[in-house]
Every structure is written in C-alpha cells, then in structure tokens.
Amino acid sequence: MCSCLWSGMVGMARELMWGVSALMQPAAHVVLVGLEGAGKTTALLRLRYGQYVEASPTVAFNTEKVRVGGGSWLIWDVGGAERLRPLWRPYTRACDALIFVVDACSDAERLEEARVELHRLVKQQAVQCSVLHRSRPPILVLANKQDLPGAKLPASLAISLGLPDLPESQPWAMAPACSVTGEGLEEAMGTLNHLVIKSRKAASSSQTHGPAKK
Numbered sequence: 001m002c003s004c005l006w007s008g009m010v011g012m013a014r015e016l017m018w019g020v021s022a023l024m025q026p027a028a029h030v031v032l033v034g035l036e037g038a039g040k041t042t043a044l045l046r047l048r049y050g051q052y053v054e055a056s057p058t059v060a061f062n063t064e065k066v067r068v069g070g071g072s073w074l075i076w077d078v079g080g081a082e083r084l085r086p087l088w089r090p091y092t093r094a095c096d097a098l099i100f101v102v103d104a105c106s107d108a109e110r111l112e113e114a115r116v117e118l119h120r121l122v123k124q125q126a127v128q129c130s131v132l133h134r135s136r137p138p139i140l141v142l143a144n145k146q147d148l149p150g151a152k153l154p155a156s157l158a159i160s161l162g163l164p165d166l167p168e169s170q171p172w173a174m175a176p177a178c179s180v181t182g183e184g185l186e187e188a189m190g191t192l193n194h195l196v197i198k199s200r201k202a203a204s205s206s207q208t209h210g211p212a213k214k
Helices: 002-024 040-049 082-092 108-132 154-160 185-209
Strands: 028-034 061-068 071-078 097-103 139-144 172-176
Touching (some): 028 040, 028 082, 028 185, 071 082, 071 185, 082 108, 097 108, 154 172, 172 185
Parallel strands (some): 028 071, 028 097, 097 139
Antiparallel strands (some): 061 071
16 A cells, blocks of 8 residues: 555656656657658657557658656657658758667668668758758667667668768767667667757857857
8 A cells, every 4th residue: 555655656746847847848849750660650659658559650640749768758750651751841840859760670772761861851951940040950860679680780870871971060869779678768768858958058058149250
C-alpha cells in the first residue's frame, strides 16, 4: 500500500515538474523524416507509449506529443516513400528541430539515397531560414536498428551520409538507437534537447545584441 502511494506521489511530482517546465519552455516542434522502412513511426510510438507498438507504413503523417530526454516535444512523423517526400518541405518549415532516421543496416545504394535526401533537406532549410531570418534548426541523425546483425556504427554512417561536409552553420548530431527495444532513444532525445537549447540561446542572444559589427 505504501509502495503504491509513494509511486503515485512520485508520478504526480513528475507531472507537476513537466507542467512547470512546459510553461517556462514550450514544446519544441520536431519533424521526423527519413526513407521508408527506416523505423520512424516505430520510434515515435516507442517514445509516446514507452513500449513496442506495431506500426504500419505512414501514408501521410502521424503526430504525437511526448516528454523525454529532458524536453517536451510535438513530433510530426512524415511518410518516407518517394512520392511523399515532397511533403517534407512544408512540414519542416519553421520547425525547431529535425530527426532524420536511417536504417543502420542499409546497403551502399540505400545509404546514397538517404544521403541525397538529407542534403536536399539541409539545402531547403537554408533557403527557408534565409527567408524567415532565423537560424537553421538542428538535425539529429538517428542510426536506427542497431540491434540487427550488420548494423553499421554511427561513425561509419556519418561518413556515408556526408555529415562532416555539412555547412558549419548547420548544427547536427548522430545517435545510435533501436526503435523496437527503445535502447538509445532517450539518450538521443537528450542530445537533441541540448542542441535545441543551444540553438534557442543563440537566437535569443542574436535578437538581444543584434548582428556582430565588423
């Protein structure tokens, strides 16, 4: 009885802390993209429900509000089939962050396709942010399916995806994870939360002090 009461009190305290945090810092608008079959929806449902939920291919989009990794997130999961990828552009407009999910077991051809789409997305963000006069949103590359044989290590995937070649003005990070078991997802979201906080502080400083004088 005491154990249940204590557990309930801890849960209430956690919800209260999250409520206060949400008032101080609104939920970050995050868009989850990647090629079809990379495990985007499975990762989203794992974050939302804390357990494995069988997912079907996304034909348009899914959205969930989650609290994980020290942050509050409104996550939009947009379909990754080739015919749906044009939707990425309007959904990622003015977002706070992006998560690009990659199947770590992909062959060279599939990784090249992912690289092309990722770099196209980065270029689109550069144009949109220039028009909106805002800094580029950070990108977290999620190296998914790390539990499967033949999964490539994050360092190898980073090179295959050309992450070191991204502009210095584009914040990014890579994190290994398994959306089925949930391993690594909380740590990955913690990394993204750090990037978002850093990005918000930089934007706030820029607005306060204005552009640096030459």
